[in-house]
Each structure stands twice: as structure tokens, then as C-alpha cells.
Amino acid sequence: MQSNDYENCFQIINMNNELDIFVDYLKQHNLRCTPQRNLILKIFLEMEGHVTVEDLHKKIRPEDPTIGIATLYRTMKLLIDAGLVEMHNFNDKTTYERLYMVKHHDHLICQICNKTVEFEHPLIEKYQQEVCDQHEFDLKSHRMELIGFCNECKK
Amino acid sequence: MQSNDYENCFQIINMNNELDIFVDYLKQHNLRCTPQRNLILKIFLEMEGHVTVEDLHKKIRPEDPTIGIATLYRTMKLLIDAGLVEMHNFNDKTTYERLYMVKHHDHLICQICNKTVEFEHPLIEKYQQEVCDQHEFDLKSHRMELIGFCNECKK
DNA sequence: CTGCTTGCAAAGCGTTTGCATTGAT
DNA sequence: ATCAATGCAAACGCTTTGCAAGCAG
Numbered sequence: 001m002q003s004n005d006y007e008n009c010f011q012i013i014n015m016n017n018e019l020d021i022f023v024d025y026l027k028q029h030n031l032r033c034t035p036q037r038n039l040i041l042k043i044f045l046e047m048e049g050h051v052t053v054e055d056l057h058k059k060i061r062p063e064d065p066t067i068g069i070a071t072l073y074r075t076m077k078l079l080i081d082a083g084l085v086e087m088h089n090f091n092d093k094t095t096y097e098r099l100y101m102v103k104h105h106d107h108l109i110c111q112i113c114n115k116t117v118e119f120e121h122p123l124i125e126k127y128q129q130e131v132c133d134q135h136e137f138d139l140k141s142h143r144m145e146l147i148g149f150c151n152e153c154k155k
Numbered sequence: 156m157q158s159n160d161y162e163n164c165f166q167i168i169n170m171n172n173e174l175d176i177f178v179d180y181l182k183q184h185n186l187r188c189t190p191q192r193n194l195i196l197k198i199f200l201e202m203e204g205h206v207t208v209e210d211l212h213k214k215i216r217p218e219d220p221t222i223g224i225a226t227l228y229r230t231m232k233l234l235i236d237a238g239l240v241e242m243h244n245f246n247d248k249t250t251y252e253r254l255y256m257v258k259h260h261d262h263l264i265c266q267i268c269n270k271t272v273e274f275e276h277p278l279i280e281k282y283q284q285e286v287c288d289q290h291e292f293d294l295k296s297h298r299m300e301l302i303g304f305c306n307e308c309k310k
Numbered sequence: 311c312t313g314c315t316t317g318c319a320a321a322g323c324g325t326t327t328g329c330a331t332t333g334a335t
Numbered sequence: 336a337t338c339a340a341t342g343c344a345a346a347c348g349c350t351t352t353g354c355a356a357g358c359a360g
Contacts, residue, residue: 032314032359053349068317073350089244092325093349108292117290124282128301131274136306137263144299146283151291187334187339208324223342228325247350248324 018045018084018100025082036067040075041084050088050095050116090116090145106143110150117150173200173239173255180237191222195230196239205243205250205271245271245300261298265305272305 022041026033043060044051053072060067076096079085086099090109106124108117124144132139177196181188198215199206208227215222231251234240241254245264261279263272279299287294 030314034315034359036316066317069349070318070351071316074315108287108290110292111295117292119286119290121282121286124279127276127279127282128299131276132263132301132303135263135272135274137265137272137301138304138309139301140266140303142299142301144283144297146287146292146294146297148287148295149293154293185339189334189340191341221342224324225326225343226341229340 018098021084021100022079022082025078031078036064036071037075037078039064039067040072041079044076044079044085044096045098050090050097052093052095054093056096086141088143106145108146108148108150110153111147112149112153115150115152173253176239176255177234177237180233186233191219191226192230192233194219194222195227196234199231199234199240199251200253205245205252207248207250209248211251243298261300263301263303263305265308266302267304267308270305270307 019038019041022037023033025031026037039060040056043063044056047055047059053069053076056072056076057067057069060072076085076087079096080087084098084100086097088095088097090107091114103120105118105120108119110116128142129139131137174193174196177192178188180186181192194215195211198218199211202210202214208224208231211227211231212222212224215227231240231242234251235242239253239255241252243250243252245262246269258275260273260275263274265271283297284294286292
């Protein structure tokens with residue numbers, strides 16, 4: 001089965017989790033594996049949904065109060081480059097979202113309370129590809145946000 | 156015919172173009188119709204696609220060098236509230252796009268040259284509505300961006 | 311050792327705000 | 336004569352950068 005081959009491949013080169021991928025990415029680019037970088041990834045993975053640098057900073061402070069904001073920004077950029085994290089600009093603040101081994105999804109966003117619901121719809125994806133083909137675009141990723149009032153706020 | 160009624164309605168209350176709508180919006184909200192506001196709208200309508208405040212400022216300077224950035228931001232906000240303009244946050248800079256009497260569309264964005272192509276796909280819109288119904292969301296608007304390499308850059 | 315990484319502080323940047331003045335109604 | 340709107344400059348908040356000191360390899 002194809003999915004088995006895929007899993008085996010990951011096991012052989014020991015790339016079956018985010019930390020391994022990150023360490024590998026760092027090696028490939030002659031970057032250093034530091035305790036700060038590892039801690040940031042560890043804490044980030046413990047958080048869910050859309051994480052701001054501020055959130056991350058608060059959550060990391062107890063474990064290492066010396067980590068500076070700049071390091072957070074720099075490390076999040078590395079995680080994006082490593083393909084592990086996706087950046088969003090829904091509102092004023094940038095948020096980061098876990099990407100690896102997580103199904104791709106889109107977002108429903110409530111205009112009033114900012115609640116976000118994640119969803120996916122295979123047919124929408126199919127038509128997206130169709131549009132790209134028409135325009136000779138190589139589709140790399142997409143972002144879809146449906147904006148409105150959630151069932152609480154529309155009352 | 157319904158579309159005729161619609162057009163007549165616009166003609167009667169003199170709301171058949173953006174300036175009329177803006178003037179009306181201002182009146183309804185006890186705001187003042189100033190030469191700056193009119194000029195900003197006029198220049199904005201002469202521009203195409205996604206306009207930044209910086210673009211607007213450059214284009215306006217020859218006609219009125221005294222207009223300040225703050226007034227541009229303040230006026231663009233009014234135009235959004237009046238339903239004439241839509242704001243985007245694709246990249247770092249905010250862009251503004253004409254909304255009124257323009258068909259809704261989504262965007263193909265080239266990751267390399269930042270070129271954007273506009274498109275629309277009725278079936279995608281249909282499935283969006285379906286997703287919202289499932290989640291009991293009142294859909295007000297949406298934003299879809301397909302990100303990849305355009306036919307030039309993928310070479 | 312080498313030179314990447316860090317934390318700090320300062321700078322950068324787009325955007326917003328306070329305020330005295332101007333101007334539309 | 337009002338009171339909103341303007342232009343300016345300063346403030347703002349998030350993000351980036353320069354730098355000397357610190358560390359991974």
C-alpha cells in the first residue's frame with residue numbers, strides 16, 4: 001500500500017515528527033540546534049489553534065524567562081521555512097498555526113466574537129485546482145476565510 | 156422586471172454611482188462633504204486593482220500636495236463603511252479595492268512576483284454557503300486566495 | 311576556534327491619535 | 336456660530352535589525 005511505503009520512508013530517515021524534521025532542516029541549512037529553538041517548538045506544539053507571538057512568549061516565560069521576543073520571531077520564521085508552520089494575517093496580529101501532519105483546512109471567522117471554526121471541503125479544493133489550471137498557475141497553497149456571524153452572535 | 160425596478164430605484168434617489176452613494180452616506184451620518192474626501196474618492200476610482208495608501212498619496216500629491224496620510228486613512232475607512240471599498244491584508248501593506256458595482260471575485264496570488272489575478276467560480280461560492288449552513292453561520296463575505304507560482308515565474 | 315545565535319535595545323514600518331486650526335453647514 | 340475635518344507630529348504596536356556577548360559544532 002502506498003500509505004505504508006510513505007510511513008516506512010518517514011521511519012527510515014527518522015522524520016516522523018516535527019522535532020526530527022526541524023533538526024534535519026537546521027542541519028541541511030547549516031543552522032544550529034539550540035535549546036531555545038527546541039523549547040520554542042516544544043511549547044508551540046503544546047498549543048492549539050492560532051498562536052500569536054505574545055501567547056507563545058507568555059507560555060514560554062515560566063520555562064525560560066530569558067527568551068526574547070526577537071528569538072521567537074526568528075524561530076517561527078524558521079519553522080515556516082521548514083514547512084511545519086503556517087502564518088496567518090486575519091486581523092491585526094499575525095498568528096501561527098501548526099501545519100505538519102494536520103489536515104489542511106479553511107476557516108469560518110465570526111466578525112463579532114472572532115471565534116474561528118475550521119472546516120474542509122474536498123469539492124472546493126477541486127474547483128480551486130481547476131481555476132489554477134485555467135490560469136496556468138502552479139498552486140502551492142490557499143487560504144479561504146468565510147466571514148460572518150456565528151450561531152451565538154447572530155442572535 | 157425586477158432589475159428595472161432596481162435601476163429605477165437608484166435613479167430616483169440618485170444613487171447610481173459611487174460619489175452619490177458616498178455623499179448620501181456622509182449625509183446620513185452627519186458627516187461633512189469636503190473637497191479632500193471628494194478628491195480622494197475621485198482619484199481612488201481612477202486607479203485599478205489593489206491600491207495602497209502610499210500609491211494613493213503619490214497620485215494625489217500633484218492635485219493637492221497638502222493632503223496628509225491621516226486623512227487618507229480616515230477617508231478610506233469611511234469608504235469601507237459606505238460599502239464602496241474592501242480592505243485586504245495579503246502582505247505587509249494594507250490594500251484597498253473598489254467594491255461597488257464590481258462583481259465579487261477571488262484572487263490568485265503569485266508568491267514570487269506578487270502578481271494577482273482575479274477570478275470567480277460560482278460552484279465554489281455554492282459550497283461555501285453549504286459549509287456555513289452546516290455550521291449555522293450567517294455568511295457575510297469571504298476571502299479566498301490561491302497562492303502559487305504564475306506562468307511567468309514558474310519557469 | 312569559528313561564526314551562528316542570543317537577548318537587549320533601538321530602529322523601522324504602517325497605521326492611529328491628539329490637538330490646534332480650518333472650514334462646511 | 337457650530338462642531339466635524341484637516342494636517343501635522345507624536346504616539347502606537349508589531350516586527351525587524353544591529354550589536355556585543357554567548358555558545359553549538
